[in-house]
Every structure is written in structure tokens, then in C-alpha cells.
Amino acid sequence: MADNHSKEVRSMNMSHIRSTNSRPEEIVRKYLFSKGFRYRKNVRSLPGTPDIVLPKYKTVIFVNGCFWHKHDCSRFVWPSSNQEYWIPKIQHNVERDKKNIEALNILGWAVITVWECELKKKVREKRLEQLCAEIKGECVNGTD
Incomplete structure (x- = not known):
């Protein structure tokens, strides 16, 4: 599908996409706070600037958009236009995510990723309880 917007309009639209304090991040933070967890936001001194850092638990949380980080769910679909831009960009995001997770693990941090699709109303409560x-390091779904 061709882009229906001019380059200027598309640029303006893209500039309004927030990289911090997104609605999914707010949902996760509000829930964690209500359960007594205390955290820091967007800690730049850690690889990847994690969205949520829980120093007490030596745990970081990334709240990722399914499109931007290529989640294997129905919300991710490769764009049909401007693929020469989008494919390398999204692949770069995925590679950067892997490197950041590895660096955090080496530093002794546990890394949890919460996907945007996991915060839809039907599944939100279950995912947040699981989070x-x-x-806390409890066994979840038979895994540690």
C-alpha cells in the first residue's frame, strides 16, 4: 500500500510517536506501583536505557511495541511500502535489543520484555500478574 501522506506530513506523524512514557509503559508502571514495587524509569546508565528498572530485584523491564521490535504476533506485519527503509530499520532494532539484553545479563541484571499485545484488555491482568x-523470581508456567 502506498503512503497517502506527503513526506512532511509523514515526518510530523512519526515525530509524535513517543519513545518513553508510552501508554503501555504507563499501564505496566501503574500496576507495579499498585503492587508495592518501586522502580526507576529510563535509566540511561544501563545498556538499552530500560523502560523500568527495579534495583531491589536487579531486574529491568522493556515494554516493547510489537511493530518496532518485530514481535512474533498478529500485530507485526512488514510494511508493504518503503521496504528498503523499514526492513533494515526493524532488523537493526532487533539486533540492538539482543545486544542490550546480553550486556545487561553480563552485568547481572534479569531482563523481562513485556509486549504491547500482552497489554490488551483481554490478557492484561494475567500478564501483569505473571510479570x-x-x-520475584517465582516459577511461571513451569519455567524459571
Whole structure:
């Protein structure tokens, strides 16, 4: 599908996409705070500037958009236009995510990723409960 917007309009639209304090991040932070977790936001001194850092648990949380980080779910679809731009960009995001997770693990941090699609109303409560268990290091779904 061809882009229906001019380059200037598309640029303006893209500039309004927030990289911090997004609605999914706010949902996760609000839930964690209500459960007694205390955290820091967007800590630049850590690789990848994690969205949420829980120093007490030596755990970081990334709240990722399914499109921007190529989640294997129905929300991710390769754009049909301007693929020469989007494919390398998204692949670069995925590679950067892997490197940041590896660097955080080497530093001794546990890394949890919460995907945008996991915060839809139908599945949100279950995922957030699971997140709390993961932070506390409890067994979740038969895995550690």
C-alpha cells in the first residue's frame, strides 16, 4: 500500500510517536506501583536505557511495541511500502535489543520484555500478574 501522506506530513506523524512514557509503559508502571514495587524509569546508565528498572530485584523491564521490535504476533506485519527503509530499520532494532539484553545479563541484571499485545484488555491482568511473579523470581508456567 502506498503512503497517502506527503513526506512532511509523514515526518510530523512519526515525530509524535513517543519513545518513553508510552501508554503501555504507563499501564505496566501503574500496576507495579499498585503492587508495592518501586522502580526507576529510563535509566540511561544501563545498556538499552530500560523502560523500568527495579534495583531491589536487579531486574529491568522493556515494554516493547510489537511493530518496532518485530514481535512474533498478529500485530507485526512488514510494511508493504518503503521496504528498503523499514526492513533494515526493524532488523537493526532487533539486533540492538539482543545486544542490550546480553550486556545487561553480563552485568547481572534479569531482563523481562513485556509486549504491547500482552497489554490488551483481554490478557492484561494475567500478564501483569505473571510479570510480578517473574520479578520475584517465582516459577511461571513451569519455567524459571
